[in-house]
Amino acid sequence: MAKDCYLTLTVRNLPPGTTKQDVCNHINARYQNARPEVGPVVKDPNGHTFCTTVTVRQDTEDKCKTLLRDLNLRKIFPQYPTTDMRESELNVSDEFIGVTTLAEHNDPQFDLYFVHGLGGHAFKSWSTTTDMTSPRIWLRDIFPDDVKTRPVNQTNPNGPKLAGRFSTIGYRASSVGSNSAIMTIDKAAQNLLNMLRTDRPEGSSRPVYFACHSLGGIVTCQAIIRALRHNSDEHGRYHRHRDTLYQNDECLVKGIFFFGTPFEGSKLADNASLILKFLNKNSQLLDSLKAKSNELADIVAKFNQLRSQPHTDIPVLIAYEGLPIYGRTYVTKPDSATSSFKAHTMEINGDHRTMIKFSHRSDGSYREVAEGMIRLIQDTLTVSNMSPPASPKAHLQDDFQPKLLSRASTFASIRTMPPPYPGSGLQFSQHRKVPHEEPTPPASERASPVSDTCLLKVSAKNHFWNNQTPAVPVKYENVVPIVAPVRYCDPLPPVVPVKYSEIIPALEPGKREYKSPFSQLSQFDTVFLLDDTGSMGETEGDNNPRSKWDDLIESIQWTADIVCRYDKDGIDVRFFIDEAKDEFSIKKAQRVLDLLSNEVAPDELGGGTYIADRLYTILTEHLVKFEKWKQGLARRRGSPRVEKPKKLNLVVITDGAADDMEEVEDVIVETAKKLDELGAPVHQLGIQFLQIGKDDDAARWLAKLDDALKEKHNIRDIVDTRPWNRPTENDKSLKDRLKQILLGAISRAVDDERS
Structure with a gap:
């Protein structure tokens, strides 16, 4: 009997109201033998579209890839849409690059991000599969259900229950070129910070937790160092990430779970080289890792120093493998896991790769890991930070209702294309940062998605802020409000609204050519x-x-x-x-x-x-x-x-x-x-x-x-x-x-x- 091939995909840009059954029907209508298994449908960070994960199966890997290409950019029509967005083109991929939310409870109190190691994959590194079963990933299929049954306060079993958001972070860091190891880790760390900044609402104070495998732990340490440890030489490059992980004199990183991360100073480079050797990476990177052992050890030392500060005291839980990889050697030994930090440690019955793969709740190692993670979350989560306030810096986009959005995973803001050119006109809202001191305008002056008139109102007191875009409450219909970024300190010229018909005129009755x-x-x-x-x-x-x-x-x-x-x-x-x-x-x-x-x-x-x-x-x-x-x-x-x-x-x-x-x-x-x-x-x-x-x-x-x-x-x-x-x-x-x-x-x- 031929072995089935499985492929797990991210499916983004789902219209509001889309259900798991809608996604299943959409795929079955095109591939009757795909047998899709659809994960939870969760909201994208933009707040307007949704995403999910889907596992499909075919006879061969090539057929799986063909199915992926065929699904990408196809329109989906949910049976019961809940907004005017009744259709959209799907963004389908198997790369899992960026932040992918696998599961989310109602009113989440915390974000938990799972970070793979160099050369890993955001889904495959954490999932299990056999010849007879489709991939199963515990951070979507098991752990969220266990979390929501536990109380926030361990001493009050009948009190409010835990609620979280569970996401993977995927980044390209396979290091197949000649880049040095330290540059590879630093680049991956910057990518991680960019993804977090895009994924979390601006100004959010929701607590953050990380679960990191292998060298992904070093990448996460470096990212936190870059965001929180002041360095005058690099302040301009990383200061914008500080607010993502630090708000109101409080570090938002409340805990980190390390799985198989080699911390021991003098042997760190050798252990890291061993990891990449098993991942079949090139010899140049291995040599670079050994040559840069001091710099890699410095990352661990700086992170440990950061944890010693009152405002950045980050609890950690460290797990190490109990079995040698391929029956030959250990990547992370107990002394390597425990030598650098004062932290709770545990042994997992698996090798360096299998230690983060749990297929069922009855697995003893899973029960120990899940219990340790849940207790750390309970110990560090407080009532005051369970429900983060809405960010006053995002008020200009509260009423913005674009028709076509995509998830941005690596840059400073969530960006949306102007919608196509239907009769309703071209709409565009520029995202911007608003200073903390800037008051929120009254509701009557905020942007309104539809109005009978075109009105651009510029507040005189808000013309300039650190070379930022002026605050412009906008009312428009069939019009594009033009707000040019301020790059100088002279009075702004008049902002001229450009009508939709002036950019792309509609066809005249009986005509076939545009007068444009x-x-x-x-x-x-x-x-x-x-x-x-x-x-x-x-x-x-x-x-x-x-x-x-x-x-x-x-x-x-x-x-x-x-x-x-x-x-x-x-x-x-x-x-x-x-x-x-x-x-x-x-x-x-x-x-x-x-x-x-x-x-x-x-x-x-x-x-x-x-x-x-x-x-x-x-x-x-x-x-x-x-x-x-x-x-x-x-x-x-x-x-x-x-x-x-x-x-x-x-x-x-x-x-x-x-x-x-x-x-x-x-x-x-x-x-x-x-x-x-x-x-x-x-x-x-x-x-x-x-x-x-x-x-x-x-x-x-x-x-x-x-x-x-x-x-x-x-x-x-x-x-x-x-x-x-x-x-x-x-x-x-x-x-x-x-x-x-x-x-x-x-x-x-x-x-x-x-x-």
């Missing part, structure tokens, strides 16, 4: 080349919580949605660094946002901004297609003809001047000369550089590309440049700004209009 300059995008293949170098993760100014990556995503929120409307072939999204994440023919702008929010991050290793090679590749691909088509025109009549390629609109979004400026200029010049040689139309190809941030050197270099290359080399003009939200652009309407970005390099009329 954007309609010419249908003639082009639009490619976004995005800067994912390390500098994009930085902020501009100590008081500005928004990174340049946040601003890049904001620019994409508008531009990608418009292009997808007109380019029926879809858009391509490509990156300076992470070429493996390039995606092609994306037809839904929401997918672009998900990619940038959940799967791609600015490169932490730095290394400079090099654009020439990527430009050369993209431009050459287009030139080759055009040249083949041109050659085909000369063939004898009746011969097969090559399809004429669409024109190319390349939008490059970056924050600074390239480190290979001369090479970039050479690529542009040679491309223009080749177009002339081929006799290509004037706007066969255009390159738009969009600057994020306000680096003056970058602005001067981009201006040179726009203005000087044409005259210096006597070539056609194929380059246009502009800033995103530069001070001199704040008085531009959104329509004009978007038109310049998307059409400035491919339309002489638009370029001349700007001049």
Whole structure:
């Protein structure tokens, strides 16, 4: 009998009202033999959509992957939707990257995050499976039920019961490259902090607990050190994470459960190397771990020091394996587990891998682990922090009701695409931080999702706050309120509302063409080349919580949605660094946002901004297609003809001047000369550089590309440049700004209009 293959998936962006049966029916309607097992349907952090986990089975692993691809981006229609969001496109994945909530009680009193080790997987590391049964994960299927039967106060069995939220944290840290171990752990720690900051409501004081396996414990220690231990050299980089784990002079991390984490100082690197050796990682990383043993031991020492402070006294429970892995050796011995901390320890009847895999409640090791974890939660949970108050800093988004959302897992805010362009109009609300001192406006002035009028009201006393967006209560119908981030301290120019019909006009009765300059995008293949170098993760100014990556995503929120409307072939999204994440023919702008929010991050290793090679590749691909088509025109009549390629609109979004400026200029010049040689139309190809941030050197270099290359080399003009939200652009309407970005390099009329 053939062995079934199982695959567990995360299914996100479920409309409110979706049930487990809805998800099951949705899958069965397409795959009758999938036999889906649907987990609890829980609310996403955005508060508007829901998610779940589903295990499917097929005859082969390839069929499971095919099923995954087929389900992704398909629309689901719940039988009894509870809001106007009656359908949505699913986001389906088997990677479990970011925070995945597996179970949640009503009115949770705490968050419990499960962190896997380097090279692990957020679901597979904790789950069990056999040839005859589907995967079972105790932190979803067993532990939450045991928790909710226990009282908050052990001395009052009939009092309020415990209620929690149980989530995994998944991150890419397999370290298959040549990165050093200390950089790998530090990068994973920063990713973890980003995920926590996105997952938890801003200003939340709900207690946090971690359960960590193997080197995931070291990653968690490093994350807590980065967030809570003041370091003047790195304060600007990590201070924004402090509020996630520290509120009102109180550390929110109330306990950590370590499973098989090697703490012993001098042997830490050897033990860590052993772990990665069994995970088949490369020899370069193993050598790096041994070479960096002092730095790794420092993480343990700093964390222990942090725990000694009155306001950051974090209780820990340590478990170590009772069996050697593969019958050969122990990864974490009792002396390694107990030598660094004063903590309760326990032995688990399993090796380093199986020690966190429990399939049933009767397992003796599970009972001991569950009891230890529940008692620590009871001992540290207090009535005062059971029900965190609503954050006053989030009041502007209380009434925001978008129609299409996705879960952001790795960055500073939960981002939503403007919904598609139905008759109800384009709606957008920018997330922002509001200072603690800023009073909450009266309810009458807060944002209203629907109104008969368009009214933008700017409070004079709230014009400026640390270069933040002004407080703007908005009422709108069929209108986009434009609120430009404040980057200077002069009086704000008037904020001009842009009507939906002015951006994308509706079709006139009996007409088939839009009267919009954007309609010419249908003639082009639009490619976004995005800067994912390390500098994009930085902020501009100590008081500005928004990174340049946040601003890049904001620019994409508008531009990608418009292009997808007109380019029926879809858009391509490509990156300076992470070429493996390039995606092609994306037809839904929401997918672009998900990619940038959940799967791609600015490169932490730095290394400079090099654009020439990527430009050369993209431009050459287009030139080759055009040249083949041109050659085909000369063939004898009746011969097969090559399809004429669409024109190319390349939008490059970056924050600074390239480190290979001369090479970039050479690529542009040679491309223009080749177009002339081929006799290509004037706007066969255009390159738009969009600057994020306000680096003056970058602005001067981009201006040179726009203005000087044409005259210096006597070539056609194929380059246009502009800033995103530069001070001199704040008085531009959104329509004009978007038109310049998307059409400035491919339309002489638009370029001349700007001049």
